[in-house]
Amino acid sequence: MRCLRPLRTEVGLVVALGTFTLFFFFNLHMSPPTCPGLKEPPSTPLALVWPSPPPSRPLSSSCQANASMASLPDFAKQPQHIRNFLLYKHCRDFVLLQDVPPDKCAQPVFLLLVIKSSPSNYERRELVRRTWGHERQVHGFLVRRLFLVGTDPNPLEALKVNRLLAMEAQMHGDILQWDFYDSFFNLTLKQVLFLQWQETRCTNASFVLNGDDDVFAHTGNMVTYLQGHNPDHHLFVGHLIHNVGPIRFPWSKYYVPKVVMEDEHYPPYCGGGGFLLSRFTATALRRAARTLDLFPIDDVFMGMCLKREGLEPASHSGVRTAGVQVPSSRLSSFDPCYYRELLLVHRFLPYEMLLMWDALSQPNLSCGKRTQIY
Structure with missing residues (x-):
C-alpha cells in the first residue's frame, strides 16, 4: 500500500434555489487508493461503487473451501472477494510452477531484491532488470533479483502469461511463480510462500528488499546504508504507518469487514511499496507467519508478524x-x-x-x- 490520497469519485447533488435542477459533478484524484488509516465517508451512490477486485480463490485442486466460514455473521452480505478470502484463507501449499536456478544463492548474497509482480507486467519486469534490479556487484557486495508471481485468474489469459513467465524464467532465472490466483488479497500468500522458499533456498542472503515492480530503487544507496547494519540483528525499515485501522467502507480497495477482523487498530507496519529487512527479521517473520491466520492486506500482515515476535518496524526518510x-x-x-x-x-x-x-x-x-x- 502507498500512502497517497485515495482515488475518489465524489458525486454531489445540488438543488438550485427556486428550481428542481439536479446536476452531478465529479472530483477525480488520480492517485491510487492506499492508506488503510484514511476513513473517509463514502460519497459515491450505490450505482457508482467500485467493482469488486478479481476473485482471490486459489488455483489448487488440492485445497478445498472451508465451508464452515459460510456460517460466520454477515458472510452472505460480503463482496465476492471477501467471501473467497474467508473460504480459502487456510490454503498455504501451492505448486511452484517456475523456480530459479539452484545457484541463485550459491554465493553469499548481500542484498536480495524480492519484487512482487503481476503475471502480465512484463514491461515492468524488463525495466527493473535493465535498471536498478540488474544483478551485479555493488561496492563489492552481491545483489540478486527475484520476481514473485501468481497465476492469472482468467484461464485463457493464464495460458499466455504462463508461457511468457516460462520464457522469462528460462532467459533470466528470476521468476518464482506459484499456482494461485494473482490478486490484491493474495499478496499475503506471496510473502508467506517466499519466506518458506527462502528458508531452504536462500538463507545466506544478508538483507532483503521487499517491494513492488513499479518502484524506483537506488540499490547503490541501499547497499551503502546496509553496510552499517548487522544482518543477524533486527532490521525492518520503510515508510512507517501507525495509528490506523481497517477501512469499513465496501467501496474501498482496502475494505476489511468485521467478519475478517474485529479489532479497530492495526499494529505499526511499513507500506508494502518497499521495505528493507535483515535475515534475522526474515527468520522471525517466517516463524510468526506459521502461527497467524492469513490477513488480506499483506503489509499489515507483516506488521502483525513483527508484533507477534515482539519486534517493531522503523521509519527511513529515504x-x-x-x-x-x-x-x-x-x-x-x-x-x-x-x-x-x-x-x-x-x-x-x-x-x-x-x-x-x-x-x-x-x-x-x-x-x-x-x-x-x-
Whole structure:
C-alpha cells in the first residue's frame, strides 16, 4: 500500500434555489487508493461503487473451501472477494510452477531484491532488470533479483502469461511463480510462500528488499546504508504507518469487514511499496507467519508478524512510497537531484524508471544546492 490520497469519485447533488435542477459533478484524484488509516465517508451512490477486485480463490485442486466460514455473521452480505478470502484463507501449499536456478544463492548474497509482480507486467519486469534490479556487484557486495508471481485468474489469459513467465524464467532465472490466483488479497500468500522458499533456498542472503515492480530503487544507496547494519540483528525499515485501522467502507480497495477482523487498530507496519529487512527479521517473520491466520492486506500482515515476535518496524526518510513532493509547483518532481540520496520511491512508469536510472548514472550529474524535498 502507498500512502497517497485515495482515488475518489465524489458525486454531489445540488438543488438550485427556486428550481428542481439536479446536476452531478465529479472530483477525480488520480492517485491510487492506499492508506488503510484514511476513513473517509463514502460519497459515491450505490450505482457508482467500485467493482469488486478479481476473485482471490486459489488455483489448487488440492485445497478445498472451508465451508464452515459460510456460517460466520454477515458472510452472505460480503463482496465476492471477501467471501473467497474467508473460504480459502487456510490454503498455504501451492505448486511452484517456475523456480530459479539452484545457484541463485550459491554465493553469499548481500542484498536480495524480492519484487512482487503481476503475471502480465512484463514491461515492468524488463525495466527493473535493465535498471536498478540488474544483478551485479555493488561496492563489492552481491545483489540478486527475484520476481514473485501468481497465476492469472482468467484461464485463457493464464495460458499466455504462463508461457511468457516460462520464457522469462528460462532467459533470466528470476521468476518464482506459484499456482494461485494473482490478486490484491493474495499478496499475503506471496510473502508467506517466499519466506518458506527462502528458508531452504536462500538463507545466506544478508538483507532483503521487499517491494513492488513499479518502484524506483537506488540499490547503490541501499547497499551503502546496509553496510552499517548487522544482518543477524533486527532490521525492518520503510515508510512507517501507525495509528490506523481497517477501512469499513465496501467501496474501498482496502475494505476489511468485521467478519475478517474485529479489532479497530492495526499494529505499526511499513507500506508494502518497499521495505528493507535483515535475515534475522526474515527468520522471525517466517516463524510468526506459521502461527497467524492469513490477513488480506499483506503489509499489515507483516506488521502483525513483527508484533507477534515482539519486534517493531522503523521509519527511513529515504523510502518514499508516497512519492516525492517538491517545494514549488514550478519545479519538476522528476529532477534526478531529488532522487540521488533516496533509497526508494513509488510509483514509476516503466519509461520513467529508465529515464531516472539513466540520469542518475551520468558521471557529470551536477546538482549544486537543492531545496529540501518533503
